[in-house]
Structure formats: C-alpha cells, structure tokens
Amino acid sequence: MAQQPVAVVCVGMAGSGKTTFMQRINNYLHINEKKPYVLNLDPAVLNVPFEANIDIRDSINYKEVMKQYNLGPNGGILTSLNLFATKIDQIIGLLEKRAKPDASSTAAPPQHFLVDTPGQIEVFVWSASGSILLESLASSFPTVIAYIIDTPRTHSCSTFMSNMLYACSILYKTKLPMILVFNKTDVQDADFAKEWMTDFEKFQQALQDEESRGVFGGEGFGGGSGYMSSLLNSMSLMLEEFYSHLEMVGVSSMTGDGIDEFFDAVERKADEFNRDYKPELDRRIKERQQEKEGKQGEDLARVMEDMKVGESARPKHKERIGGDEDNDEEEDEDEREADQYENVRPDDDEALQRRYAEELKRQGLQVSEIDQSFARYVAQNRQNVP
Numbered sequence: 001m002a003q004q005p006v007a008v009v010c011v012g013m014a015g016s017g018k019t020t021f022m023q024r025i026n027n028y029l030h031i032n033e034k035k036p037y038v039l040n041l042d043p044a045v046l047n048v049p050f051e052a053n054i055d056i057r058d059s060i061n062y063k064e065v066m067k068q069y070n071l072g073p074n075g076g077i078l079t080s081l082n083l084f085a086t087k088i089d090q091i092i093g094l095l096e097k098r099a100k101p102d103a104s105s106t107a108a109p110p111q112h113f114l115v116d117t118p119g120q121i122e123v124f125v126w127s128a129s130g131s132i133l134l135e136s137l138a139s140s141f142p143t144v145i146a147y148i149i150d151t152p153r154t155h156s157c158s159t160f161m162s163n164m165l166y167a168c169s170i171l172y173k174t175k176l177p178m179i180l181v182f183n184k185t186d187v188q189d190a191d192f193a194k195e196w197m198t199d200f201e202k203f204q205q206a207l208q209d210e211e212s213r214g215v216f217g218g219e220g221f222g223g224g225s226g227y228m229s230s231l232l233n234s235m236s237l238m239l240e241e242f243y244s245h246l247e248m249v250g251v252s253s254m255t256g257d258g259i260d261e262f263f264d265a266v267e268r269k270a271d272e273f274n275r276d277y278k279p280e281l282d283r284r285i286k287e288r289q290q291e292k293e294g295k296q297g298e299d300l301a302r303v304m305e306d307m308k309v310g311e312s313a314r315p316k317h318k319e320r321i322g323g324d325e326d327n328d329e330e331e332d333e334d335e336r337e338a339d340q341y342e343n344v345r346p347d348d349d350e351a352l353q354r355r356y357a358e359e360l361k362r363q364g365l366q367v368s369e370i371d372q373s374f375a376r377y378v379a380q381n382r383q384n385v386p
C-alpha cells in the first residue's frame with residue numbers, strides 16, 4: 001500500500017452503476033476497517049446512499065445556480081463545478097490535513113479518498129473545472145480513475161468499441177492511470193471483454209459472428225456494407241496499445257463480487273502513478289507555470305507599450321520636452337499621450353488597473369488570470385517613479 005492515501009475518482013456513463021459501485025467500495029472499506037474519506041462532486045444528485053465527508057451540495061445549490069444564471073441542467077452542473085473549483089485550495093488543504101495522523105485521535109488516517117462525479121461524464125471530464133479538480137488532486141495524492149462500464153450493455157462488438165473509445169478519450173484527457181471496471185457481472189460476466197482486450201483474434205471472431213448475423217446492417221441489405229465491421233476491426237488493432245496501459249476488473253456492485261480484485265488493481269495503479277505519472281505531472285505543471293509567467297510578461301509589456309505607461313514611454317517624453325522646436329506636431333501628439341498617462345498615474349492603481357483590464361479585454365485576453373502580476377507591476381512601477 002502506498003503511504004499516502006489514494007484518490008479513487010469514479011466516472012461512468014449515466015446508469016452504469018457508478019453510485020452503486022461507490023456505495024459498495026465504501027462499504028467494503030468500512031468492513032475492512034479502512035474507513036475512506038468520501039467526496040461527492042455531483043451537484044444534481046438527489047440522494048447519496050453513502051455518507052460524504054465533503055459534498056458539493058453543501059456549498060452550492062444547483063437549482064439556484066440554474067435559476068440565477070438562467071441555465072439548463074448541464075449548464076447548471078458545469079457552473080456549479082466551476083464555482084466549486086474556486087474552493088479547490090481549501091479542499092486540498094482539508095484532504096492534506098486528513099491524510100496526516102491525528103495526535104488527538106486513535107483513528108488512522110484514511111488510505112483512500114473516494115470521489116463520486118456527475119453522471120454527465122463529459123461535463124466533468126471535458127470541463128476546465130473538472131481538469132482543475134483532477135489536477136489539484138493528482139498534484140497532492142496518487143490519483144486513479146475508475147471508469148465504470150455497464151457490462152450487459154457492452155456485450156456487442158460495436159457497443160464495446162464505443163465504450164473503449166470513450167475510455168481512451170478519458171485516459172488521454174485526464175492523463176491519469178485508469179482501471180476499467182466492468183460492472184453488473186451478476187447479469188453478464190466480463191470474460192468476453194478480457195478476451196477481446198488481450199486477444200485480437202477473439203475480437204475478430206466475434207465481429208465475424210455479428211456480421212454473419214446481420215448486426216451491422218441487416219440481412220435484407222446483404223449483411224451491411226462491411227464498413228462498420230472493417231472500421232471496428234481496424235480500431236481494435238489501433239487500441240491494442242491503449243489496452244496495454246489499462247487494468248480491467250469485473251465486479252458486481254450488487255453482490256460485491258470482484259471488489260477485492262478492484263482494490264488490488266488500485267494499489268498497482270497507485271504505484272504506477274508514483275513511478276510514471278507523478279514526474280510527468282510535475283513537469284507539466286512546472287512547464288505551464290513558466291509558460292504562463294513568460295506569456296504574462298509578454299502581454300504586460302505589449303499592453304504597457306500600447307498604453308505608453310512603460311518605462312520607455314516616460315524618458316522619451318521627457319527628452320522631447322526640451323527638444324527640437326520643429327517637431328511641434330509630433331510633440332503635441334506625444335504630450336497628449338503623456339497627459340493621458342499623467343491622468344492615470346502609476347499611483348492611481350485603480351484607474352490604471354481599469355485601463356489595463358479594458359485593454360486586455362480589447363485584445364481578447366483573460367483579465368483575471370493576470371490581475372495579480374499586474375498588481376505587482378503597479379507596485380514596482382510606483383517605486384521606479386521619482
């Protein structure tokens with residue numbers, strides 16, 4: 001077991017059994033005296049059948065968000081997540097506190113953080129706030145994605161392939177280790193999926209069977225055009241590499257079957273996270289930080305140049321004041337600009353920031369992201385002005 005708690009983030013299509021699975025693994029850990037710490041990130045869920053230590057619904061009223069911002073259900077979830085993401089530092093702080101042994105209590109720190117996510121999978125995985133939440137979690141704790149799959153509904157070659165492509169997109173989007181959890185094995189066992197993922201010929205065989213049964217177009221049309229079948233064939237070849245990066249387990253959230261294997265897979269993936277993913281994640285965060293700082297510097301310099309508030313603008317003006325009389329027109333122009341600048345003196349922070357914001361907006365730049373660096377610039381600039 002890794003030393004730090006492992007964050008297990010459950011994602012899955014609506015109806016895949018994500019919530020039932022969360023309930024089952026939560027129950028399993030309680031029975032095995034490894035009490036987890038649970039987070040619910042689904043703002044729209046009515047009843048959570050397990051006790052969540054942190055619940056997005058405690059701080060954000062999804063219905064109110066929809067009403068106030070005049071949004072539909074998905075927009076409401078997205079905006080709720082965005083609002084919640086602004087509190088991510090506090091949440092990570094809380095989790096870090098929980099992860100440390102508590103001297104005043106005999107209870108051991110949790111070994112797992114279980115995270116439930118909205119059923120609208122794309123709202124979580126493809127939103128900026130989803131990325132922020134996942135990345136913040138992963139920069140503090142080993143983080144593993146559990147992708148819950150409805151096994152009975154994935155039994156045909158085409159639904160299986162659709163699900164695998166979806167899993168593939170989540171893997172590449174989140175860049176976190178992933179476990180494929182084939183749920184509902186009490187209804188349909190997941191041996192077929194294991195075979196298809198490890199033996200390409202078995203998948204081809206199943207594909208031929210389906211084709212001969214007219215699954216891809218109906219016998220009345222001569223068994224379809226063959227397009228679907230050959231597409232699925234090529235995709236399964238393409239996905240071979242992807243499969244090799246995954247763990248797959250078959251579970252029944254109803255009966256509890258396969259949950260031991262799931263936690264074995266979590267341990268292996270947590271080790272993999274620390275070994276392979278963490279250094280890459282740290283490198284990406286550092287790179288982005290540097291990029292952001294560099295870009296902010298460039299944007300700021302460009303904007304200051306435009307606004308003639310940079311240091312280069314002031315000496316130029318000063319030199320011309322006592323300069324050549326023939327350049328009157330140019331001087332007037334410069335003086336007008338200088339007056340403009342005088343009206344927004346560096347010590348008039350608010351006005352300068354306002355202009356700065358307007359200018360950034362005009363250039364289509366994000367204002368909030370660079371507010372802080374601008375405040376620093378203003379403070380620095382004030383020191384430089386005699």
Ligand SMILES: Nc1nc2c(ncn2[C@@H]2O[C@H](COP(=O)(O)OP(=O)(O)OP(=O)(O)O)[C@@H](O)[C@H]2O)c(=O)[nH]1
Nearest residue numbers: 013014015016017018019020119184187252253254
């Ligand atoms: N037979 C069987 N049914 C299951 C299993 N897990 C979940 N179900 C059923 O599948 C349905 C959907 O389960 P949920 O846990 O609500 O699924 P969900 O993915 O959380 O759905 P959303 O809340 O819409 O995101 C329910 O009727 C569950 O009883 C399982 O292992 N076996």
